[in-house]
Amino acid sequence: MKSNFDKAAETYDENAVVQFDSSMLLASLCKNTIKEKPKTILDVGCGTGFTTLAIQKLYKTAKCTLCDISENMINVAKSKEELKACEYIVCNAENYDFDEYDLIISNLAFQWFDDLKTFLQKMLSKCKYLAFSILTEESFKDYAKLFKINNINIWGYKYIFSENFLKNLEKQSNVLEFYRKSYRIGFKSAFEAAKHFKNIGGYNSDLQDGSKNEIVSILKSYRGFMFLDYNLALVILEGKKSN
Ligand SMILES: C[S@@+](CC[C@H](N)C(=O)[O-])C[C@H]1O[C@@H](n2cnc3c(N)ncnc32)[C@H](O)[C@@H]1O
Numbered sequence: 001m002k003s004n005f006d007k008a009a010e011t012y013d014e015n016a017v018v019q020f021d022s023s024m025l026l027a028s029l030c031k032n033t034i035k036e037k038p039k040t041i042l043d044v045g046c047g048t049g050f051t052t053l054a055i056q057k058l059y060k061t062a063k064c065t066l067c068d069i070s071e072n073m074i075n076v077a078k079s080k081e082e083l084k085a086c087e088y089i090v091c092n093a094e095n096y097d098f099d100e101y102d103l104i105i106s107n108l109a110f111q112w113f114d115d116l117k118t119f120l121q122k123m124l125s126k127c128k129y130l131a132f133s134i135l136t137e138e139s140f141k142d143y144a145k146l147f148k149i150n151n152i153n154i155w156g157y158k159y160i161f162s163e164n165f166l167k168n169l170e171k172q173s174n175v176l177e178f179y180r181k182s183y184r185i186g187f188k189s190a191f192e193a194a195k196h197f198k199n200i201g202g203y204n205s206d207l208q209d210g211s212k213n214e215i216v217s218i219l220k221s222y223r224g225f226m227f228l229d230y231n232l233a234l235v236i237l238e239g240k241k242s243n
Pocket of ligand 1: 002005016019020023044045046047048049050051067068069070073091092093094106107108109112113
């Protein structure tokens, strides 16, 4: 998974239109929900820094730390003038021992985690607020249908939001905000849609050559427009450091 994001670092910003918009939405939900101004902020799975850029506009004096498993993504973030004063950690967030933060944010990174439940438990003990967005199970249905009969795991991500996931969150923490947002982007062909995933790193890089060839021939044989539906859940949780 790290390698697909490393490869996509240079093409990410001009293709990640949904991630850009949902970063701003996540920041505005924080503004409406979180009454005190956070002084320290951690962005988990920061990518090229969209979410920190959005949150920094609200909390201008906050000290921001960005972390990502992909060094190339972090390097693009570091090169942005507005993010020069931030701190950076290249790590697998699931194994890293983080400091405490007033606010932990994460935009569209958690679906890639191996054990999100354990990770959230760990992070809730280290913050006052945890705000994140994640893909839901209804995402990319039309595209996924193409590969269903061949049983190919085209995504490679492990975790996806479901109603059960929300119920579990409610047992672990006080859910301060829960919001859903859908985006539909259209492409001239299924092949163009596949290119979109490649350009943002959203694909399974562990596939064998046989499966890759199968994917290419399925994509080529599809005629007509392809719509990608990004369905997002955005959640703000109260951390254990709240009082
Ligand atoms: C879809 S991108 C989102 C990037 C950014 N948050 C944004 O909104 O543009 C997902 C990011 O999560 C990172 N990521 C995935 N799993 C991770 C992990 N276990 N630890 C740290 N970063 C991770 C990837 O490297 C990638 O940059």
